[in-house]
Amino acid sequence: MLELLTRLNDAAxxxxxxxxxxxxxxxxxxxxxFARPFYGQDVIQQxxxxxxxxxxxxxxxxxxxxxxxxxxxxxxxxxxxxxxxIGNLVSASMIRELGPVLAGLMVAGRVGSGIAAQLGSMxxxxxxxxxxxxxxxxxxxxxxxxxxxxxxxLPVLTVINDFVGIIxxxxxxxxxxxxxxxxxxxxxxxxxxxxxFTLRYIPNDFIQGLTKPIVFGGVIAITACYFGLGxxxxxxxxxxxxxxxxxxxxxxxxIVDYFITQLLLSVLTYG
Amino acid sequence: MAxxxxxxxxxxxxxxxxxxxxxxxxxxxxxxxxxxxxxxxxPAGAERDAQxxxxxxxVELQHVSLAFDVPIIEDISLVTxxxxxxxxxxxxxxxxxxxxxxxxxxxxxxxxxxxxxxxDVTPLTFDEALAVRQKMGMVFQGAALFDSMSVFENVAxxxxxxxxxxxxxxxxxxxxxxQFVDLDPDRVMEQFPAELSGGMRKRVGIARGxxxxxxxxxxxxxxxxxxxxxxxxxxxxxxxxQHELGVTSLVVSHDIRAVFRMASKVALLHDRRIxxxxxxxxxxxxxxxxxxxxxxxxxx
Numbered sequence: 001m002l003e004l005l006t007r008l009n010d011a012a013x014x015x016x017x018x019x020x021x022x023x024x025x026x027x028x029x030x031x032x033x034f035a036r037p038f039y040g041q042d043v044i045q046q047x048x049x050x051x052x053x054x055x056x057x058x059x060x061x062x063x064x065x066x067x068x069x070x071x072x073x074x075x076x077x078x079x080x081x082x083x084x085x086i087g088n089l090v091s092a093s094m095i096r097e098l099g100p101v102l103a104g105l106m107v108a109g110r111v112g113s114g115i116a117a118q119l120g121s122m123x124x125x126x127x128x129x130x131x132x133x134x135x136x137x138x139x140x141x142x143x144x145x146x147x148x149x150x151x152x153x154l155p156v157l158t159v160i161n162d163f164v165g166i167i168x169x170x171x172x173x174x175x176x177x178x179x180x181x182x183x184x185x186x187x188x189x190x191x192x193x194x195x196x197f198t199l200r201y202i203p204n205d206f207i208q209g210l211t212k213p214i215v216f217g218g219v220i221a222i223t224a225c226y227f228g229l230g231x232x233x234x235x236x237x238x239x240x241x242x243x244x245x246x247x248x249x250x251x252x253x254x255i256v257d258y259f260i261t262q263l264l265l266s267v268l269t270y271g
Numbered sequence: 272m273a274x275x276x277x278x279x280x281x282x283x284x285x286x287x288x289x290x291x292x293x294x295x296x297x298x299x300x301x302x303x304x305x306x307x308x309x310x311x312x313x314p315a316g317a318e319r320d321a322q323x324x325x326x327x328x329x330v331e332l333q334h335v336s337l338a339f340d341v342p343i344i345e346d347i348s349l350v351t352x353x354x355x356x357x358x359x360x361x362x363x364x365x366x367x368x369x370x371x372x373x374x375x376x377x378x379x380x381x382x383x384x385x386x387x388x389x390x391d392v393t394p395l396t397f398d399e400a401l402a403v404r405q406k407m408g409m410v411f412q413g414a415a416l417f418d419s420m421s422v423f424e425n426v427a428x429x430x431x432x433x434x435x436x437x438x439x440x441x442x443x444x445x446x447x448x449x450q451f452v453d454l455d456p457d458r459v460m461e462q463f464p465a466e467l468s469g470g471m472r473k474r475v476g477i478a479r480g481x482x483x484x485x486x487x488x489x490x491x492x493x494x495x496x497x498x499x500x501x502x503x504x505x506x507x508x509x510x511x512x513q514h515e516l517g518v519t520s521l522v523v524s525h526d527i528r529a530v531f532r533m534a535s536k537v538a539l540l541h542d543r544r545i546x547x548x549x550x551x552x553x554x555x556x557x558x559x560x561x562x563x564x565x566x567x568x569x570x571x
Contacts, residue, residue, distance in 0.1 A: 020299070037432075098417065122417075122418075125413055125415055125418075126411045126412070126413060126415035127415050127416075127417055127418070128418075128419070129372070129375075129377055129409075129415065130409070130411060130415040132375070132377055132401075132404070133375055133377070133404055133407070133409040134428055134429045134479075135401045135402065135405045135432055135433055136401070136406050136432055136433060137397070137398075137401065144293070187486075
């Protein structure tokens with residue numbers, strides 16, 4: 001019994017310690033954004049890696065999500081004779097939820113795994129130690145540029161994702177339901193306007209749709225760097241870190257998404 | 272070996288296990304082979320180092336212990352003086368590399384102190400430690416070159432990080448260092464680490480380690496995984512660094528032949544402790560059973 005308690009205690013301690021390390025890493029890398037030296041070139045390179053190179057999968061994800069949304073909702077809405085409201089549905093779902101979450105999940109898979117594998121192999125080949133030895137803080141040199149790039153690029157990718165998704169909906173609405181494009185786009189805008197504005201001009205949907213990807217970007221970058229830098233056990237360890245990164249950041253995205261939504265719905269005035 | 276030791280003196284010999292009359296023919300042959308090897312290579316360096324023993328310690332470990340889940344090293348004391356080359360030898364997994372990490376303050380000892388130029392580095396903050404590390408150049412076992420950078424960028428890295436040199440000066444310094452390690456700058460500068468052979472990577476690693484003109488060089492298994500010829504080249508390079516630039520070096524290795532060629536002092540790590548500290552000659556002449564066994568492979 002005592003042994004069980006001790007073991008539980010140890011397990012709890014190590015979990016708390018993990019959490020603490022995670023937040024220390026996040027805090028440090030955030031703080032280093034404002035401290036010299038700045039590794040501008042690394043930031044640009046990471047923006048290319050995280051943002052530009054993820055464009056393809058995000059375009060495909062957005063297009064097909066929008067299309068399938070329109071297709072499914074057309075069936076449902078038709079039964080109520082409300083086929084012309086497809087635009088409302090696609091726009092609200094894409095901008096508020098699916099755009100950020102799906103872009104986040106795709107980037108977690110593509111970029112998170114890449115970061116974890118890269119930092120992990122740098123760890124096991126002593127390149128992280130080499131950075132330390134050469135007088136560079138690895139967090140500043142490796143984590144901060146990735147975090148900054150993710151914070152900037154994920155919202156950009158999300159906006160593209162939303163836009164392409166709504167276009168996908170437009171295609172299906174006109175091909176399958178026969179809804180004119182002008183009508184479709186009017187309902188898209190109606191939905192955004194109906195959801196209300198903050199400070200008179202900023203649509204609430206946009207606030208939701210842009211807050212989420214910023215947070216997701218942070219989650220992906222920090223999770224990937226945390227597991228990557230913590231890699232032990234040679235090349236096998238690199239594989240494990242990669243897997244852990246994708247699983248953990250995907251789950252975290254879904255969990256964090258719920259809480260942001262909850263928070264924003266209570267803060268923003270809808271309708 | 273439970274007694275606590277003070278800071279060891281140069282040349283003083285320490286033994287862990289009992290020293291019996293194990294002078295069979297084999298060990299005699301071993302010693303002879305070692306002595307003849309030493310006769311060719313060692314004297315010049317050893318003599319010069321002997322004159323410096325009175326000078327200040329550059330790297331010093333005082334009763335250092337470290338444990339993670341199990342004890343790694345216990346009560347290690349070691350002094351390296353200006354211009355000396357101290358080699359730490361021992362079986363794999365005895366914590367040799369750990370000592371280098373302690374010196375670099377990548378690890379902090381549980382007990383004891385690590386002094387660089389007489390300054391205790393154990394209580395330093397992370398940022399202060401970064402500064403102290405610039406006095407040292409480290410050559411990693413696998414070279415640890417940055418994969419994402421060219422050879423030029425690798426060697427230029429410490430210069431870009433810590434000096435205000437302009438691009439021309441940096442290029443000049445990089446060329447100079449690459450030439451020092453017998454690489455043709457025009458040929459290798461734009462190549463990436465993955466395109467280089469093991470020996471070349473090691474040499475670039477040395478060039479990067481010495482780019483900032485550090486006074487202390489640390490080598491982790493500098494000759495492991497290399498063919499005998501390349502091993503010879505790297506060993507000569509390390510000696511060239513000592514002789515031409517007078518840097519103080521700490522070498523971790525299990526390549527006893529290379530160690531005997533370049534070291535002025537040898538420390539043997541066994542059972543988490545330093546069980547022998549002395550000149551290569553003293554080590555070769557030791558009657559200790561474990562040392563004899565350890566050197567046994569050398570005669571073959």
